[in-house]
């Protein structure tokens with residue numbers, strides 16, 4: 001890194017030609033003489049601005065991460081007697097931008113959160129900051145998260161934070177050092193929100209969406225031997241597991257699956273044949289929790305990868321980093337001890353985790369939505385058009401008002417539901433929460449839809465460009481629909497919510 005010196009503005013102004021070009025950004029001096037030829041925005045532009053203070057122009061065209069990346073190579077000094085005004089975000093920072101955080105982190109009182117949640121959020125955000133560059137690269141290149149990243153997240157305890165509180169957390173190292181027994185659903189909510197804020201949706205699914213739904217059937221219905229082997233392997237990041245239910249013929253209609261499992265003559269194995277589609281993390285999973293049809297009906301099986309299982313990538317609208325796959329099982333031999341729960345009762349196993357899955361989707365999509373809103377506030381504040389900032393235009397303020405009020409409404413409902421989960425037995429949750437969680441998921445993804453649309457209008461062309469200022473907005477638009485379909489489509493969620501409510505309709509009630 002060049003040694004930092006102190007310069008006057010007059011001195012900097014002299015370096016304004018090709019081959020000797022300095023600029024000032026936020027009272028710091030950058031020597032862009034050799035960088036100019038590599039500048040993606042063009043060399044001429046930089047030279048034209050040589051010797052000048054380009055702070056506003058720079059922030060009107062670049063994300064702060066550009067400066068963070070290039071400063072170590074290009075920054076040569078500071079302007080004497082001046083102090084920087086722009087805050088450079090540090091890993092783990094809680095943002096002070098309006099509505100960039102849930103209200104507790106914006107200074108509101110909360111009956112739900114305490115310091116342990118704040119420490120946990122900061123620690124997790126810090127860990128994610130460290131892998132963001134690689135996450136964005138994987139997202140763009142469609143590369144699966146590496147086993148090094150997986151094992152790093154396992155060793156930091158991040159993987160263990162997305163499958164709910166439970167005895168499996170005891171003794172594990174978790175982010176911020178929180179003890180497994182103190183970990184509650186509010187910590188888990190934070191984990192899903194922070195993963196949703198990574199800004200790399202395909203990669204985020206690559207590191208979370210397989211095991212967080214694939215492991216619970218093993219946790220809750222596997223044999224003791226299976227759990228003792230598989231759970232530590234998966235939570236440490238050494239092995240990967242996914243949930244394989246959906247088929248080309250059937251999406252939300254689980255009862256129609258066609259994959260078969262036929263017992264061998266000696267009764268010791270099943271032979272599995274069939275195909276599964278849209279299986280997140282399937283391309284790189286070692287283990288599969290699979291819904292099959294046996295002579296007794298729908299059954300869940302734990303299956304280890306072998307040569308008779310083929311997993312092909314599906315090109316989705318987000319990134320191949322999620323490992324979304326088309327899976328073919330051809331005469332796969334599976335020991336009967338690998339039944340999860342009871343034969344013929346696979347539907348109960350599938351249903352057991354559905355509320356949790358839908359709730360966690362609400363967490364990750366509200367995290368992503370909030371990230372979009374933060375970018376919109378920052379952009380509206382720094383972008384100047386027609387001689388004023390975007391935020392000075394009433395039409396832009398109106399869009400922000402609409403976005404914020406919709407997100408805050410679902411966030412508050414989400415916190416309320418999370419509180420119920422912390423305080424209800426599993427049986428009580430099943431009766432009381434299935435409907436509200438379904439309606440909440442429906443509303444969270446409707447809000448994401450509206451926010452995505454408004455954000456794109458605020459960012460204009462940048463909102464449909466994969467790199468640069470609007471990259472998160474562009475990525476969100478391509479990917480929020482995943483949340484609106486996975487775990488039960490919006491239509492099914494809305495319908496389920498009302499049907500569940502009608503189960504409790506008092507017989508004597510009349511208008």
Ligand code: HEM
Pocket residue numbers: 023030032039040041042045046049054057058061062063066067070074467468469
């Ligand atoms: C330290 C100084 C600078 C560095 C390291 C830098 C770096 C970059 C990088 C990496 C990009 C492409 C990334 C992206 O898409 O956001 C870019 C784009 C661009 N830069 Fe710079 N830049 C600097 C200064 C400037 C200045 C002073 C101007 C002119 C006022 C400028 C104008 C542009 C333009 C017009 C683009 C294209 C933006 C777009 O596609 O919307 N840059 N710059």
